[in-house]
Amino acid sequence: MNKKFISLMILIVTMVSLVGCSEVDKVNYNISKQADYFECERKITVYNARTDNIILEAEGYMSISNNNTNELVITVKTGPNEYKKNYVYLNSYTMYAVEDITGTHTDPYHYKLYWHTEVLPAVEARP
Numbered sequence: 001m002n003k004k005f006i007s008l009m010i011l012i013v014t015m016v017s018l019v020g021c022s023e024v025d026k027v028n029y030n031i032s033k034q035a036d037y038f039e040c041e042r043k044i045t046v047y048n049a050r051t052d053n054i055i056l057e058a059e060g061y062m063s064i065s066n067n068n069t070n071e072l073v074i075t076v077k078t079g080p081n082e083y084k085k086n087y088v089y090l091n092s093y094t095m096y097a098v099e100d101i102t103g104t105h106t107d108p109y110h111y112k113l114y115w116h117t118e119v120l121p122a123v124e125a126r127p
Helices: 002-019 023-036
Strands: 041-048 053-066 071-079 082-089 094-100 111-115
Touching: 023 053, 041 071, 053 082, 082 094
Parallel strands: none
Antiparallel strands: 041 053, 041 094, 053 071, 053 111, 071 082
């Protein structure tokens, strides 16, 4: 009786663990992996949440991550074996959104950075 009960419990645990991974989890994992291998074109928009102004927009085949110094790390592929790394400092007033825009361009090595300079404060220089 004990062996049948244990076998039944093992079977139930196995079935529950196999069902636990949903389709959306698999899709999210696969899309993230594709982006890390520069196979997904993205558009990243960095906002100043306090002023509602866009600070930076970036488009291209890029991988993103956050490092331990509170920076958004944007790595772009610019050639078959060439890469560039860009950093965006994040604080309590900055946030970013990432869009998948795959299929909008044909050149896999292009990328664009748009700095929205009208956000920067005016500086008056005096002699």
